Amino acid sequence: MGETIAEKILARAAGKKKVDAGDIVDASVDLAMSHDNAALVSKVFKEIGVSRVWDPSRIVIVLDHRVPANTIKAAEAHKSIREFVGEQGIKHFYDVGVGICHQVLPEKGFVRPGMLVVGTDSHTTTYGAFGVFSTGIGATEMAGVWATGKLWLKVPETFRMIVNGKLPYMVAAKDVILHIIGEIGADGANYKAIEFYGETIDDFSVASRMTVSNQAMEAGAKAAIVPPDEKTIGYVKERTSKEVKSVFADEDAEYEKTFEFDVSDLEPQIACPHTVDNVKPVGEVEGLHIDQAVLGSCTNGRVEDLAVAAGILKGKKVAEHVRMIVVPASREVYMDAVKKGYIQVFLEAGATIVNPGCGPCLGAHQGVLAAGERAITSTNRNFKGRMGSTEAEVYLASPATVAVSALKGEIADPREVK
Amino acid sequence: MVIRGEVIRYGDDVNTDVIFPGRYLAITDPEEMAEHAMEDLDPDFHEKIKRRRIIVAGKNFGCGSSREQAATCLKYAGVEAIVAKSFARIFYRNAINQGLPIIESEEAAEDIDEGDDVEIDTKKGLIKNLTKDHEYLFHPLPPFIQEIIDAGGLINSLRKRISSSR
Known part of the structure; x- marks a missing residue:
């Protein structure tokens, strides 16, 4: 065998x-x-x-x-x-x-x-x-x-x-x-x-x-x-x-x-509170009010992630009641994003850029949630209390879904973006 | 090793963040970790653990982060064993390395209720529910893992190994 x-x-x-x-x-x-x-x-x-x-x-x-x-x-x-x-x-x-x-x-x-x-x-x-x-x-x-x-x-x-x-x-x-x-x-x-x-x-x-x-x-x-x-x-x-010695399976x-x-007809997916397997197509949670949108982390904080979000946010403003936090995954990513103009786009859209790190993902600092608040985030966990209060709600999504939701101030479908 | 005590019951997917919240991760003193055990899951945990020393839970206990504090805080809070339908893999290893006996038994995890008086024989692979007069068998841990637990954790076991090889 x-x-x-x-x-x-x-x-x-x-x-x-x-x-x-x-x-x-x-x-x-x-x-x-x-x-x-x-x-x-x-x-x-x-x-x-x-x-x-x-x-x-x-x-x-x-x-x-x-x-x-x-x-x-x-x-x-x-x-x-x-x-x-x-x-x-x-x-x-x-x-x-x-x-x-x-x-x-x-x-x-x-x-x-x-x-x-x-x-x-x-x-x-x-x-x-x-x-x-x-x-x-x-x-x-x-x-x-x-x-x-x-x-x-x-x-x-x-x-x-x-x-x-x-x-x-x-x-x-x-x-x-x-x-x-x-x-x-x-x-x-x-x-x-x-x-x-x-x-x-x-x-x-x-x-x-x-x-x-x-x-x-x-x-x-x-x-x-x-x-x-x-x-x-x-x-x-x-x-x-x-x-480099690549290893392959027999x-x-x-x-x-x-x-x-088969993902040819896949819709944007959202992992709803409080487990990562509570996954629904975006259509089922569209319209839920959000207080915070987080783009970044080891899961989705790379240049291609920032590029998608910048494409959506360019020339637009994040909804007034939303705090958008952007965390580039590394200094190299950050510098590349500066060079490509993405950071400028985020700043003009009203986002807050924080230094590369785990930041809000683990609820230690840089954007902790209060009781009753709801966040959409490109990070990897939505456990109870993960990003702050145990009375807060965390929804996991792609960078595109995070960006479009930040604009609308509610969970939104990125396919609406023309 | 034989452990006897009353049971605290929890459900499925008890994750490391509710066992030991991320906001306390800079803590390195185990006694201080224990003060925050189960803080985001069960506010009455510290009251319960005064009389009940065995946790019984559903599937995927300890899922999430690799934080060892999740196992350490439970041990130092006074938990003497955890029985669950299944454990997430890093928590499973962390518990062994802390010398905290950990038992996978679907049957026991389904049948045992809050407050039941149970006796666990880790070598025989037998749990007796003295309240209900039921018994459940489980696969005992492999001998070298049992040895780590018996030594009180990986560090003690490594120390032993290093000093005997000198």
Whole structure:
């Protein structure tokens, strides 16, 4: 029987010829990513009783969650991380303002097809867009990785998801993945790896594939892998001179399930409160009053996302009662958006631009919601209390839907835009 | 390991954000984390946990963020075991790494009610519902995971391993 991408990557990482789904392997990690929670990881690391990290060149730390520090506690956590990276000689440290970890790692050339990457963030699945097995882990086990370079992993069964069809006008990657989550449920891919195939995925830009791999975590996926193609290789080779060894599934690989989706008639999708699988076509929630519109995040804060929104907002004004917040995913994205004139468009439309980071997505700062308020956002979670008050409502949507809703002051259909 | 206690019941998809809200993520002291456990889900949690030490829930418990605080805060608040129909994968790992026993049993999760007195034998893979006089079997954790829990979590288990290899 042939092997899936997950099986091949984990076999290589475990130093074995072959592994099967269900095996538990002790895998050597190629790259270990942490963000602000490196403060907790380093605290736990010090309790283990080893003095040096296993390989400082394989650790990347990006400050993004509470940047610039929003409380004294956050400032102290950041300070402790700066001290730790200094002591340990960790060179790949990106301080406040560089961007969101899941955007920064690909941009800086850290992710290459075939790697095993772990990160102390659930959306570490994002790198799957580059043919990587990447998954989220907790702080304590990351401390173990820092000490030993190894981690136990159960080799997951793989779901094959085939997405076909040319997307209609103003329907995008976010709509596709929300639709899939709505169909399979918030635990529909729990513990599983996903491999994405089909003409829609092939047609997607690297940025759109990142949206899919990122958001797929909300169906519980352990890894969400798009097999690499020339777009992937082109992106990676622009950013690193290291060798690229793409990994593909065998023809006769064993999949636990195969799903097929035809998205040629897909409508814009909205994930309604308070679970990401509560997905409805925009027509069912159109007209709901909104107080805040958020464009950004590791899911949808890239140049193509800002471009779509800027196209809709150009020369227009956001509704008077709406606070529109734009969060470019990284400094590189931000500068590109400045150059292309998108930031000017947002400012003229009355939006507030905040620095690259996780900002409002996790409800820590930069646009927290009050009780009774409703937000539409291109971020990835709509849990109760996620963006502030537990009495607030969060609706997830594509950048186009967010932008058009901001203009109208209510949830609106981007297909109305001419 | 045998754990006995009364049960606090929750439903499906209890996510990490309601277990431990994002606004407290800068906290690194476990005792302080415990003060915010279940803050956005159940305002009476701290009252309940004084007498009831076992959580029983529906499917996909702990879905969402990788924040380990979600497992840590429950452990330090006094939770001694969690039984659910299923767990989200990162929470599952985090609980083990914190030394918090975690049991998947669809049957138990459906049958056990708030306040039931239960006894869990993690090695045998048996839950006894002493209130209802029902029993439920589950697959015990693999030995090396059991060893992490018995050591009180991953750090203690790593420490042991490192000192024995010296």
